[in-house]
Amino acid sequence: MRRQRLRVAGAEPVGPYTLLRLGRSDLDAGVPGQFFMLEAPGRVLPRPMSVCLATPAELGFLIDPVGPGTRALCQLNPGETLHVLGPLGNGFDLDVARPVLVGGGIGVAPLPYLSERLGGPPALLGFRSEWHAEAAALVPNAEVCVEPVYVTDLLPGGSVDVLACGPEPMLDALRALVPDAQLAWEAPMACGYGACYGCVVEVDGELKRLCVEGPVLQGALRGDLAAQSN
């Protein structure tokens, strides 16, 4: 875990998303599925972002401008600097025999780096519109579907190792079909390194910090306590 100031190399639109590229300096990119906390200009808290691309010179983060922090990140200009902290959390286990990558929406973010590390395995990507689906260009060897077709409709039969990131309903559906899938979850985080206890999710019946236990969880039950208590 290191905090370092990096320089923006570029910020390009990819459909509705922005690919923010940062000069990497000598920072460790970590394992695919791990994340960095990115300082959001003008905001109190940083934002957790998984590594999308890692080249010798740059780290890339795919960002969906859904709120004030992510919008500020997408509006960064080349030459500006920001602090990043990471790599954080637990990434994907890359020791898999028949990997199939599955991504939904902005959940495609960690898959380009994951695909590169796994030698370009098949990928199934689902989006809500053709515009969002432009992000599929970042992932080689991808089969793309747009709602109302879902990635679970495309899942091959037989024994495969699913590595996935996407919205909760997609991950829940995948887990029902492939109980031992490696799933990258998301939760609001203040710190990303276990200090705030803000990002807890229910794992195997207990509330655990997603930043420390995850964000990639395998075969674990992740319930929605908020839904149960309502």
Added chain:
Amino acid sequence: MLLNASGCLDALTAPEVARSLDAFVTKTITPEPRGGNAPVRIAETKSGMLNSIGLANPGREGFLVETLPQLRELGVPIWVSVGGFSADDYAETCAVLKDVTIELNLSCPNVDDAAGTSAEIVAACREATTLPLFAKLSPSVWDLAEQAREVEAAGADGLSLVNTLRGLALDERTLRPQLAAGTGGYSGPALKPVALAAVYACSRAVDLPIVGMGGVRTGLDALELIAAGASAVALGTILFSDPASVARIRTELATEAAARGFGHHLDAHRAAHSSLQMSGSRSGNSRQEKAANGAKSTA
């Protein structure tokens, strides 16, 4: 001296951050284990953040058996934040603690059950332990100085000021609370003037060392709290965004103090009061020494 605010650092997942502090303050320990509140637990606002963690902790036994021995290995003085739902809850935890400073969390905004008045809890804990007792008070009271006098009379050795303020954030689209629990504790930059006012008022009211906290992001923020009457400063929300901030703030604190002609940052203690007419026997100097000594002896 710099501490973390309770609940703003896990020394076991970030030991290097804990070691950069002069003392580590634990999350609040209650008699029984608590999972805490259901998510969503945090929300950012324009000038701060809300949390509704809900006193998640391993409980008294779990803390004593599992957590505390590991914390001791850090080699940093330990402050244990003690909470509960009755004066007995607090006192029973105080009774089993050794070789720590105790901070009584008398003001968690995320737990509804009233635990009795602050003075009653402090008095019960005073009976139960000879360890240093710091009372952490909420700024959400009409006369904080009076409460400070009450806990001083009940046997507190110091004050921790301030805890978070209760706040609410609504989702822009649905206009429903962002936090699952509805309201949460408001912290961050917006809290600093509230903390300064609380420290300032209590520093004039009682003869106790004060740990100041609330919205500290820079060495100058810390120096201002010291000038208002704090003799130690705790970092909260800033640790979430910058775990390396302890060393930075420590350096800035020395620089900012020196820039104002202070040889040591504690020489600025109560500087904010210096133009006021001090009444009775409470001269600024004797309190400064007492406050500084009190802080040293407890950490």
